Amino acid sequence: MSSVVIDNTNSTARITIRQATAEPLWLKVLLTTLALSFLTLFLLLPLVIVFGEAFAKGWQVYVASITEPAAAHAIKLTLLAAAIAVPCNVIFGLGASWAIAKFQFRGKQLLITLIDLPIAVSPVIAGLCFMLLFGARGWWGEWLNDHDFAVMFAVPGIVLATIFITFPFVARELIPLMQEQGREQEEAALTLGASGWQTFRLVTLPSIKWALLYGIILCNARAMGEFGAVSVVSGKIREQTNTMPLHIEILYNEYQFAAAFAVSSLLALLALLTLVLKSALQWRAAKDYAEAAKLRAVE
C-alpha cells in the first residue's frame, strides 16, 4: 500500500519537473516560426532567386551563358586557381598542425593566432598587399618587368591572392582535432619500429581523414568563390584573368542579369554541394567516434 503512494508522488513530481523545464507549446511554435522566417528571409530566398533568375529566360539562354567562351574561360581559370591554392594550403595545414599538436614549444598560441590572421584581413587589403609587392611600382615590380614575368594582372597574382584568403582553412580544422588526439599513438608506432613517415601515413592520417576532407572542401569553396582580393590583382581582362566571380560582376554591371545569375547558379550549386558533403563528413566522423568509444568501452 505505502509503495503505491510513494510511486504516485514520484510520478507527479516527475511530471511537474518536465513541464517546468520546457516552454509552453504556443511559445515553442512562436519561437520556431520566428527562427524559420528569419532563415527563409536570409538564406532560402537568396538561394531561390539565384536559380529563378538564372532560368528566367529559359534553358537555352542558360546553357549559352555558361558555355560562351568568356564564361568557359572564367570557369577554367577558377578551377586552375583552386587546383593550385588548395594543395598548397593542405600541405601547409598538415605541416603546421603536426608541429603545433605534437610538440611543445614557445609561442604556440601566438602562432595559432597568426595562422588565423588572413580570416580577419579584408580581402581588398589582401589584394592591395600583393599589389604593393608585385605591382608596376611595387617592391619587385621593376625586376619582374625586366625579366618579362607578370604576376599582377596575370594568373600567378590570382593564385597568390587565393592562397592568402584560404590560407587558414585546412589548418584550422586539423589543429584542434590533432591537439585533442595527443601523441600517444604515434609514440607507440615509433616504439614498434615504424619510421616517421610510416607513422604519419598509417597512424596520424587515418585518424584525421574526415577533418582533413572537410578542411579541403571548405578551402575549395572559398578558393573558387573569392572575389575581393582577386578583383584587386586580376585586372579583369576578359578571357585572360577573369575568374567566375569577376565574370559575374562584369555581366551584372552590363545588365546581363540572366547570364550573371546563370554563372552564379554554378557557384551556388558548388556551395550546396559543399554543405551536403560537410554534413556527410560530420556524420561519418561522429559514427567513427562512436565506434571508437564502443571499442574502448569493451576493452
Added chain:
Amino acid sequence: MGFILAFFSKRKKSVLPGFGLSMGFSIFYLSLIVFLPLSALVLKTFELSLDEFWQVVASERAIASYRLTFGASFVAASINLVFGLLVAWVLVRYSFPGKKVIDALVDLPFALPTAVAGIALTALYAPNGWIGQFFHAAGIKVAYSAFGVTLALVFIGLPFVVRTVQPVLEDVEKELEEAAASLGANRLQTFCRVIFPALLPSLLTGFALAFARAIGEYGSVVFISGNMPFKTEITPLLIMTRLEQFDYAGAAALGTVMLLISFLLLLLINLLQHWSNHRHGGAK
C-alpha cells in the same frame, strides 16, 4: 625569418620526428604568404609623413566610410546576436520536420561566394525586387542605402553566433534547469539566471566574429550599396577607389588602419574564446 624560426624553435624534447621540417616549412610559408605582404602594406604607409597619413585616414570621406562600415557591422552583428541565439535555441531544443536540412543550410553564407550573395540580395531588395517592392511602396529604400549594406552584413555574419552558441547550448546540463525549477524559478527566470549566463561567453565570441567578418566584407556589399561617396561607401571600397586612382600610399594608409583594428579584434576574440572554453570546461 631566421629570427622568427629561432623564436618558435625553443621547445621540450619529444621522441616524435619531423619538428624541424614541419615547423620550418610552416614558418617559411606563413612568412611568404602572410607576413611579407602585410609588411609591404605597413612599410608603404611609412612613405607618408604623419601629416599626410592623417589627411588620408581622417579625411571627411574616410570618416564617413568608417561610420558606415562600423555602424552597419555593429547593427548587423547585433541582429545576428538576437536571431543567432534564437536559431541555435530552436535547433537544439525543439524538433520539427526538415531540421537537419535547416541546420546544414545555416553554413550557406560560409560556402556561397560573396559576389553571388551580393547580386542575389540586390535582386531581392531592389525597388522592383521580390521584397524590395513592398518597401518601395512604403517609401523605404533598401538596396543602394545603408539599410541594404546592413542586410548584406547580416547574411555574411549569420552562421557565426549560431555555430558558437549551438555546442555550448547542447552541453548545458538539464539537471541545472531542473534544480532551478524545483527551487521555484519560472521558465523565464531559469533562462535569465541559469541558461543565459552559461551562453554569454559564446554569444560574445559569436558577436565579435560576425563583427570582424563584417568590417572587412567587400563582395556582397559592393553590389547592394550603390557606392555613393559619403553615403554608402564602405572603407574597403574607398581603398579600392584609391587604388584605381594609383594612390597606393593612400590605400595602404587606410589598409593599415583597418588591419590594426582587425588584429585587435582577433586578440579580443581569442581572449573571449579562452574565457568561453574556461567557463565551458569548468562547468563539467
